[in-house]
Amino acid sequence: MTVAVGVAGVTGWTGRAVAEAVLAADDLTLVSGVSRSAAGKDLGQVWAGDANGVPVVATVEEALEGVDVLVDYTSHAAVLGHTLTAIGRGVSVVVGSSGLTAADFGEIDAAARGKELGVIAAGNFSLSASIAQVAATLAARHMKSWEIVDYASAGKPDAPSGTARELAELLGQVRQPEIEIPVVDTAGQSETRGGTVAGVQVHAIRLPGFVLSTEVVFGLPDERLSIRHDAGSSAAPYVAGTLLAIRAVQQRVGLTRGLSELLLA
Incomplete structure (x- = not known):
């Protein structure tokens, strides 16, 4: 029996x-696709190929008939x-x-538990990014201080990226990093110390030439550890992790953040 996907x-x-x-x-069947600009057309023809029998509709509401799992790669404004x-x-x-x-994730978790359904959300579905996240979690158990640098393209509308936010929140659950001088006590312009996410300082850089990179820098006296993931110019890195989540989500209840639990299972 295959999993029906929209x-x-x-x-x-x-x-x-x-x-x-x-x-x-x-083991998967594509039942529907959502795209306002291509609504009413066959997906294969939208892709400039032969018809493949997959209808494209304008709204998620229309796409859910007969679907087991919805995959959302839309925008920060629509996803909730x-x-x-x-x-x-x-x-x-x-x-x-x-x-x-x-707050959004809390609302999603409550709704999913109320329906006894699973939701898997990841700031980055790349398997290598998820492995970097697991490594950073291990480092945070043994190193007391760290900050995150979030690199993305100049046109990325949100900051920090979902990858950086998820990493900060995950590490913040391990422990709160030690900061010798509290950010609020910074002389000069305290905003240059970055934003605080789950007790972690995050510095968002938005410049041409980047797709998405996330780096966490750990510091100890006389040594540093940097764990960094760099994404290339194609969407290929995100496919394997998304398929892993599609295959696992129906066996879960409530919200799962990131792929680390799936990788370690």
């Missing part, structure tokens, strides 16, 4: 790559509504869109 953002950079991988998988709509219809969700806040 992809929101199916004509987007990552959404298309994920949809193509779902189509190629023996899409996720809650899917949960309300009894559909599990894999969230790849960034920009959700801690």
Whole structure:
């Protein structure tokens, strides 16, 4: 029996790559795609190829019929509504869109538990990024001080990235990093010390030439440890992790943040 999948953002950079991988998988079936600009068309023809029988619709509400798992790669403005709509219809969700806040995640977790459904959300579905996250969690158990640098393209609308926010919150659960001089006591312009996320200082850089990179720097007297993940110019790194989440989400209840639990299972 295959898992029926709908992809929101199916004509987007990552959404298309994920949809193509779902189509190629023996244990998954692509039932629908969401794209306002291509609504009413066959997905294969939207991709400038042969018809493949997958309808493209304008809204998530239309895409949920017969779907087991909704994958969302849309925008920070739409993802919360899409996720809650899917949960309300009894559909599990894999969230790849960034920009959700801690309050948003709390609302999603409560809604999913109320329906006994699973939601897996990751700031970055790259397996190598997830491995870096696991390594950073280990380091935080033994090193007392760290900060995060979040690099992204000049046009990225949200800051910090979902990857950096998720990492900060995960490390903040391990322990609060030690800061010798509290940020509020910084002489000069304290805002140059970055933003505080879950007790962790995060510095967001938005420049041409970057796709998405996240670096956490740990410091001890006379030594430093940097753990950094750099994404390339294609969506390929995010596909394997998204498929892993699609296959796992129906066996979970409530919200799962990141892939670390799945990788360590």
